[in-house]
Amino acid sequence: MDDSDYAIVVENLTRTFSSHHNGNPKKVAVDGISFTVKKGEIYGILGPNGAGKTTTIKMLSTLLIPTSGKATILGLDVTDEKNVRTLRNRINVVSGGERGLYYRLSGRQNLEFFADLYNIPKKKQKKLIDDLLELVELTDAADIKTENYSRGMKQRIHIAHALINDPEILYLDEPTIGLDPEISKEIRSLIRKLSDGGKTIILTTHYMFEAEELCNHMIIMSGGKIVGKGNVTDIKNSISNSSSIRVVTEREPVFAIESIRTQMNADSKVTKLLNGRFVTKFTIPIEYNDLSMYENIFRQYNIKNIGVEEITLEDAYLALVGDGEE
Ligand SMILES: Nc1ncnc2c1ncn2[C@@H]1O[C@H](COP(=O)(O)OP(=O)(O)OP(=O)(O)O)[C@@H](O)[C@H]1O
Ligand SMILES: [Mg+2]
Numbered sequence: 001m002d003d004s005d006y007a008i009v010v011e012n013l014t015r016t017f018s019s020h021h022n023g024n025p026k027k028v029a030v031d032g033i034s035f036t037v038k039k040g041e042i043y044g045i046l047g048p049n050g051a052g053k054t055t056t057i058k059m060l061s062t063l064l065i066p067t068s069g070k071a072t073i074l075g076l077d078v079t080d081e082k083n084v085r086t087l088r089n090r091i092n093v094v095s096g097g098e099r100g101l102y103y104r105l106s107g108r109q110n111l112e113f114f115a116d117l118y119n120i121p122k123k124k125q126k127k128l129i130d131d132l133l134e135l136v137e138l139t140d141a142a143d144i145k146t147e148n149y150s151r152g153m154k155q156r157i158h159i160a161h162a163l164i165n166d167p168e169i170l171y172l173d174e175p176t177i178g179l180d181p182e183i184s185k186e187i188r189s190l191i192r193k194l195s196d197g198g199k200t201i202i203l204t205t206h207y208m209f210e211a212e213e214l215c216n217h218m219i220i221m222s223g224g225k226i227v228g229k230g231n232v233t234d235i236k237n238s239i240s241n242s243s244s245i246r247v248v249t250e251r252e253p254v255f256a257i258e259s260i261r262t263q264m265n266a267d268s269k270v271t272k273l274l275n276g277r278f279v280t281k282f283t284i285p286i287e288y289n290d291l292s293m294y295e296n297i298f299r300q301y302n303i304k305n306i307g308v309e310e311i312t313l314e315d316a317y318l319a320l321v322g323d324g325e326e
Contacts, residue, residue: 043203228316253278268280
């Protein structure tokens with residue numbers, strides 16, 4: 001593959017922070033990660049809190065200097081000071097949270113302010129901003145103060161901001177966090193639309209279904225390291241020497257969970273159903289997928305149903321992330 005097909009090439013990228021918590025002078029937030037992103041992809045960065053996702057996004061968007069390693073964005077080395085300005089004109093970032101909006105200004109006025117910051121000539125601004133408002137479906141709300149916007153509308157105006165310089169790469173750091181399912185769905189379809197329009201998108205998320213729905217390829221990070229890489233199938237296959245078991249019981253299987261955890265080192269997830277039944281799911285090495293063994297372990301909780309399930313991205317994620325959760 002030609003080098004110019006890559007939007008991003010990351011090699012051994014590392015970032016440490018000095019901190020003095022727990023008598024530990026250095027925190028390795030990102031620990032020697034390597035991956036490549038092709039132009040036009042939606043690339044996912046998944047991982048639990050503290051995995052290093054935001055730190056990675058910051059390094060790849062020139063907001064944070066790597067401690068070591070290399071990242072080449074659109075063919076330009078991020079660690080080379082003289083590339084920073086060029087890169088900032090060709091990429092943009094939407095980070096979670098609600099900072100960066102002037103609440104007393106309307107959506108349109110906010111966009112005009114950002115267009116000025118990018119030195120976009122006034123006579124070009126009108127059409128650009130109208131087009132962006134239409135793209136994010138805020139044309140009707142353009143002249144309302146953003147303080148009166150719903151959270152979904154705020155997120156859409158944030159995305160419009162980040163599009164003001166028509167970036168080739170758009171970094172989205174948890175774009176749907178805290179949004180209700182319906183609004184999240186709208187944001188996802190907007191992300192899909194941007195991708196269809198040719199943008200390369202790097203997306204961090206905690207939501208497996210979001211990654212499964214949007215991302216062509218992804219990395220799973222834990223404790224600053226990459227623990228999984230590839231498309232959804234690759235990631236599922238990377239733990240395919242495992243099986244996922246699902247047991248429905250009438251009582252909460254407290255000791256059974258403890259026993260599979262200590263014997264098989266398997267993390268389980270229990271959900272309570274409305275009618276008072278408990279569903280326990282866990283992933284175990286394939287050589288342990290003998291159901292009669294689990295029938296014995298769970299018998300005392302009155303088994304209603306037991307079976308082997310197909311691995312989901314979430315199963316794979318939980319298995320790969322393991323104890324990485326902070
Ligand atoms: N400026 C900083 N100074 C010290 N430690 C930091 C700093 N920024 C991040 N860290 C630490 O680096 C680690 C990775 O943080 P980062 O924000 O990249 O994680 P994340 O994957 O984005 O997590 P989340 O899902 O919570 O957003 C964490 O342990 C965090 O406490
Ligand atoms: Mg983060």
